[in-house]
Amino acid sequence: MQNLTDHKKTEIKNRLVEIFGPQNVTDKEPDLYTYSYDATECEPHMPDFVALPETVDQVVAVVKLANDMEVPLIPYISGNNVGGLTIPVRGGIILDFSKRMNKILHVHESSMYAILEPGVTFGQLKKCLDDHHPSLRYSYPFAPPFSGAVGNALLSGMNNMSSAHGSMGDWINGIEVVLHDGTVARIGSCFLGKEFRTDNWHTRYPMPDLLGLFVNWQGMTGIVTKCAVQLWPRRPIEKAYVSFCYGFENTAELMRELGRAEIADDVLVVSVEVAKMLLGIPTPIKIPEEPDFAMLIQLSALTQKHLEAKYEIMQCILAKVNQKHGNKIFLTEFDAGASIVGESFRFAYDLPAVVTPLVEYSGLTWYGSYAPPEHLGVLLEKGTAIFHKYNFPPFVYSKIMKSGHYSLFRPIIRYKKDSEEERARSALEEFFALGVEYGCLPYKTPAWMCNRLKEFIDPNWLEFFKKVKGFMDPKGIFNPGRWGI
Amino acid sequence: MTKMNDPQDVLGIAVRNLLNYRDSRGELEPLVAKWKKTVVIEITGIYAVSVHFNGTEIQIEPGGAAKFDLKVLMPLEMMIAIAKSEIGIMHAFMIGQLKVKKMWHIGTLLKFVKIFIPALKIAGERGVNLAKSHRS
Numbered sequence: 019m020q021n022l023t024d025h026k027k028t029e030i031k032n033r034l035v036e037i038f039g040p041q042n043v044t045d046k047e048p049d050l051y052t053y054s055y056d057a058t059e060c061e062p063h064m065p066d067f068v069a070l071p072e073t074v075d076q077v078v079a080v081v082k083l084a085n086d087m088e089v090p091l092i093p094y095i096s097g098n099n100v101g102g103l104t105i106p107v108r109g110g111i112i113l114d115f116s117k118r119m120n121k122i123l124h125v126h127e128s129s130m131y132a133i134l135e136p137g138v139t140f141g142q143l144k145k146c147l148d149d150h151h152p153s154l155r156y157s158y159p160f161a162p163p164f165s166g167a168v169g170n171a172l173l174s175g176m177n178n179m180s181s182a183h184g185s186m187g188d189w190i191n192g193i194e195v196v197l198h199d200g201t202v203a204r205i206g207s208c209f210l211g212k213e214f215r216t217d218n219w220h221t222r223y224p225m226p227d228l229l230g231l232f233v234n235w236q237g238m239t240g241i242v243t244k245c246a247v248q249l250w251p252r253r254p255i256e257k258a259y260v261s262f263c264y265g266f267e268n269t270a271e272l273m274r275e276l277g278r279a280e281i282a283d284d285v286l287v288v289s290v291e292v293a294k295m296l297l298g299i300p301t302p303i304k305i306p307e308e309p310d311f312a313m314l315i316q317l318s319a320l321t322q323k324h325l326e327a328k329y330e331i332m333q334c335i336l337a338k339v340n341q342k343h344g345n346k347i348f349l350t351e352f353d354a355g356a357s358i359v360g361e362s363f364r365f366a367y368d369l370p371a372v373v374t375p376l377v378e379y380s381g382l383t384w385y386g387s388y389a390p391p392e393h394l395g396v397l398l399e400k401g402t403a404i405f406h407k408y409n410f411p412p413f414v415y416s417k418i419m420k421s422g423h424y425s426l427f428r429p430i431i432r433y434k435k436d437s438e439e440e441r442a443r444s445a446l447e448e449f450f451a452l453g454v455e456y457g458c459l460p461y462k463t464p465a466w467m468c469n470r471l472k473e474f475i476d477p478n479w480l481e482f483f484k485k486v487k488g489f490m491d492p493k494g495i496f497n498p499g500r501w502g503i
Numbered sequence: 504m505t506k507m508n509d510p511q512d513v514l515g516i517a518v519r520n521l522l523n524y525r526d527s528r529g530e531l532e533p534l535v536a537k538w539k540k541t542v543v544i545e546i547t548g549i550y551a552v553s554v555h556f557n558g559t560e561i562q563i564e565p566g567g568a569a570k571f572d573l574k575v576l577m578p579l580e581m582m583i584a585i586a587k588s589e590i591g592i593m594h595a596f597m598i599g600q601l602k603v604k605k606m607w608h609i610g611t612l613l614k615f616v617k618i619f620i621p622a623l624k625i626a627g628e629r630g631v632n633l634a635k636s637h638r639s
Binding site: 262299345348353356 | 511513516549550566586
């Protein structure tokens, strides 16, 4: 939209004001600026307008307007996706759902789902469940409470029950979406009936799974206006354990085996440097005697005996791994362990939360990927080495996913935007190359990384992808520039 | 109040944290005011830290000092069990889970036990409260 004439811009603004009301539309530079960038290395770009939708009818109207005028539309919640995914690379209209289209429309107790508007945050959802539906729980990220739950699900993020239940894309039962021509379609079992109801969002199967046209598309195929996410029963007993791990392959093996045993809600490891960051050392240096990783294992159980059985299984697995690799992993319970080492670890219990090490620097970026579990050991080792090569404190965050079917490999770089961005970018390039070598699939992927990825993927997939995009968005209005097209 | 350095390693941070629990209650200073000893704490299989008590100045550093007055060794899970009062230190000692070198420095041993074990128990209680607050 760089070549937009003043006349056209005025016309768009007038129509936006008609749709949303003057108080919910802005084209003032100071208002637009905050939507032009994020913490990553991705190039900033100003939008032309920001609008605050409240109703589906308004979204339909703005999609029709965008189609008429060929103006980009960028859905936005909190902008902290760490992938430049809401930077309006070709200008256009930011639709900020966080302010007014942020209601929890329904929580279905017996079928265990919540229907959310796109602006609902994790903090909101957690409070709603804790206060009004204490028998149910959702899964939360190491991210601030104001992060968007729907965006996280649509981008297949991962949270603190993903070791058991997989990425959040798997948790979506259905969506309501506005297509490029303004059609409002309901996808999933909610397609039953002519009108929106709250009692039919219980599954996305067995009809053809059209959700695949929207999940992971980074807002390129339509604007989601409702999303039903699965909830899970809250178990009365929850207990966390922490282990200190020396070595890479044994750490990976323990993660894999714990995943396969299906006893844990979550199994994650972080570089020991991250634990030290949490203890108040901003740029930690590992001493040789320190463990390489800290592992957090979260269990939940119906009874004390259930918990004891899980604990016994966990100890058996650990003993087996330690027997094979030497006694290099030390397990203890989290509560007392955290109180001994430092209670700043307790945020792990209080997710969603602002994780201090993630907000200490002006720049934050990562290579987030889903990785084959078999390569996790080498990824942990080589990933750590890349941090050392580029002189950043190692910040590897890894998790076993969906009972060991896949894993998360996510090196995170915190950097000073004014002086370290080039070095961060070079390190990211190297993480990307490492990931490709070992079959990792980047998620929430910035456009530049998608462009690199094209060199390594099936060209027929890419052609098919472009055709689908062309069909879903013939005028290219939906979040253009994402996935490198 | 005592004066402690800022250790940069995980175990050092843990030891400082434990001592701080007592220091913040005003309990540490009278215990160490006239004490000049070096105590090594080794968590079996992990590593050791040395705590140099020099009156109210306490220096914590990674690694086992070659010259020490007392060395205490225990596995991680034993430290947690003592913190949670699941096992007493005498019992831990009797079953070989808690080992002490230069045990004949009985005064040093008793003083160290007086400093360190209540600190561990404070941590244990705080851990229980942490768990309760999470579940409430």
